[in-house]
Amino acid sequence: MAKYFPEFSESFPRLLSSLRGRSVAVVGHARPDGDCIGSQVALARVLILLGSPAVCVNPDPVPRRLAYFTKGVTFLGTDQALLLPEDTASVFVDCADHSRAGERLKLRFPKPQGTVDHHLSNGGFAEVNIVDSGSAAACEILAGVFLDAGITIDTDTATALYAGIVTDTGQFRYSSTSQRCFMLAGELVSRGASPAQAGFELFERESAGKLRLLQHFLASLSMELGGRVCIGTLKSGIYAETGTTAEDTEGLVDFARCVDGVDVGVLVEEKPDGSFKASLRAKDPLCRLDLVAGLFGGGGHACAAGLNRKTGAGEFRASLLAALEDRLKVVDADRAARAR
Ligand SMILES: [Mn+2]
CATH class of the missing domain: 3.10.310.30 (Diaminopimelate Epimerase; Chain A, domain 1)
Incomplete structure (x- = not known):
């Protein structure tokens, strides 16, 4: 039973089956924030667990304070991504449209298999669009659809998702912060995400x-x-x-x-x-x-x-x-x- 996102109970499993066994690029936007990196890492980790070789692709490097949240995944820049095999599938996360990843990645992945996003202006540019502007974070959507689909969320995946929710809600303060954010954050903490450690890495390591x-x-x-x-x-x-x-x-x-x-x-x-x-x-x-x-x-x-x-x-x-x-x-x- 889909508890968090009944509206995606058919489309998210359909996205997963379209990616089964394929190499996947999980693409994020330029100048990535905690929600972008968290959703890239979490989706790539789950795809790898399900048997798809997945890499994260971002036009800009992972910011220093977010490196902690990238365990077990590889990040490629635009130049390296252009060398990926021709038949590599793509899922764009936290991007209102695929030009947010830069024109070269848009040209490289003209018809993405999926998008997971929460921007109001996302018109649905992929084959499967998991888009909900009522969500505070792309990581909130991913956490919900993973749980709805019965997918195992390990500690590092939970930690990446938690980082995205805590950043995009302004540490659970912005108007987008819903009861669902707290419920999902609770589920992630129960799976090993540490609010203290994530808070330290995100907010107490300024230069x-x-x-x-x-x-x-x-x-x-x-x-x-x-x-x-x-x-x-x-x-x-x-x-x-x-x-x-x-x-x-x-x-x-x-x-x-x-x-x-x-x-x-x-x-x-x-x-x-x-x-x-x-x-x-x-x-x-x-x-x-x-x-x-x-x-x-x-x-x-x-x-x-x-x-x-x-x-x-x-x-x-x-x-x-x-x-x-x-x-x-x-x-x-x-x-x-x-x-x-
Ligand atoms: Mn976001």
Whole structure:
């Protein structure tokens, strides 16, 4: 009996049987986070257990703090993945569409056998789409469908899944955190995942440079739209100056969001070539930041979205604030309607 995801009780076993005996690439997105790495590792470990030679493929290296969660699996970069046998199947995890893994991997795996994802904007680009935007994490979906299908979850798989749930729920705080997250986290702990060890690896191993980066970010913060939007910028060259890398930006935007009265926190990272990346975070899913990011070619979740632009850093701040101002008017109208 499917307890956690009855809607996938037919499709997930169908995905597994389509992969049986085949080599599989479990593909994740660029700049991978805990949910991406956790879901890649967990699915690859289960496929290996079921007899399919599976490897993880990611356009970027595994971040230092997530290496602990990769036991028993191999990660390949894009160049190495292009050398995989022609008939290698693919499953994309935590990716709203397969371009999130980069254009070269999209071309290499044009018609994936499966996707396991929780992004609102995932339109279902694979043969079997295990997509639920009501889930806090791709790891929540995987944990549920594994248990529903009676698949054995060993300690290292449980640990990888737990890491994904704990990161994508903001340590069980974000609005996406449901009773199901706690039930599944409990099942994973009963199978050997250690909240203390996972918490240590994820949140208590920051680099000293991260604190210097945080100082720069906090110094750059400015309140906009009457204190409802808080924006911080990391100037190009800041990584070299502080001895950090792009992975050290993880969590910075939460300092912008967590201020009382702020609806949306923003982190803008400027790059030497004039391109930039923006991360948007909201407290309330009514903000639908996936729609705001979509105006600039990005996407994501209602409370967490992002975008990358090649040019236009100069004008971006004003355009973004105009878009957020429009969005917050809709939010205010929605809130007023709910209060009535
Ligand atoms: Mn995720």
